[in-house]
Amino acid sequence: MLSLCILLLATVVYGDDVSICPSQIQHGATLKTHGTHCYEFQLHIKRDWKAAQGDCAARGGTLVVVNDNEEQTFLMSSLKSLSFHATGVWIGLSDTNQEGTFAWVTGETNSFTFWAPGQPHSPHSGRSVRFLLDSVADEDCVLMKYSDSGHWHDYPCKKLDPLGLVRENYPYVCEYNAVGTAAPSTVSTIAPSTLSSTFAALPDTPSVPTL
Numbered sequence: 001m002l003s004l005c006i007l008l009l010a011t012v013v014y015g016d017d018v019s020i021c022p023s024q025i026q027h028g029a030t031l032k033t034h035g036t037h038c039y040e041f042q043l044h045i046k047r048d049w050k051a052a053q054g055d056c057a058a059r060g061g062t063l064v065v066v067n068d069n070e071e072q073t074f075l076m077s078s079l080k081s082l083s084f085h086a087t088g089v090w091i092g093l094s095d096t097n098q099e100g101t102f103a104w105v106t107g108e109t110n111s112f113t114f115w116a117p118g119q120p121h122s123p124h125s126g127r128s129v130r131f132l133l134d135s136v137a138d139e140d141c142v143l144m145k146y147s148d149s150g151h152w153h154d155y156p157c158k159k160l161d162p163l164g165l166v167r168e169n170y171p172y173v174c175e176y177n178a179v180g181t182a183a184p185s186t187v188s189t190i191a192p193s194t195l196s197s198t199f200a201a202l203p204d205t206p207s208v209p210t211l
């Protein structure tokens with residue numbers, strides 16, 4: 001318990017100490033911490049939702065799961081401090097598995113939402129048109145719309161034009177568990193100064209729904 005307290009205290013004291021972030025993530029201005037989690041702001045890369053989630057998963061993370069208002073505020077203030085000025089960023093929320101039921105990529109069931117008025121809004125008039133136009137008709141993935149005060153909007157996960165070319169990709173934010181947070185029982189053997197070389201991977205994430 002004492003060791004856990006020391007770890008938490010260290011987190012508070014050091015704030016943006018990105019040494020608690022997984023070592024395989026490129027460190028720099030776009031890497032930030034909030035609480036015991038680490039956030040990688042992929043603002044200069046635009047991908048469709050599934051590819052964005054895949055990129056985060058490749059480094060042991062997921063698209064960001066916005067658990068509460070504090071995390072929402074942290075994300076928006078971070079985007080502002082990074083001079084973000086695009087439409088928005090993908091977050092790890094989609095209703096691909098079951099239309100109308102939005103689920104987080106980690107399986108977390110926190111109740112916080114920040115939908116824009118009238119959202120989610122998923123027109124289904126084109127549902128009978130499968131093939132390429134199917135993904136245009138559905139809005140199953142969620143964008144934190146920076147240009148709308150951070151409100152959430154459902155967007156097509158992978159928007160294609162009639163020629164099948166991707167026309168709508170967005171930047172995104174990956175979230176990672178920080179060092180030691182997934183295995184607190186082992187903290188007592190780890191001195192804070194050595195935390196940077198050790199981290200606990202996120203638990204296996206649910207498979208990404210087929211889009």
Ligand SMILES: [Ca+2]
Nearest residue numbers: 065066067071
């Ligand atoms: Ca989170």
Ligand SMILES: [Ca+2]
Nearest residue numbers: 095122139140
């Ligand atoms: Ca939908």
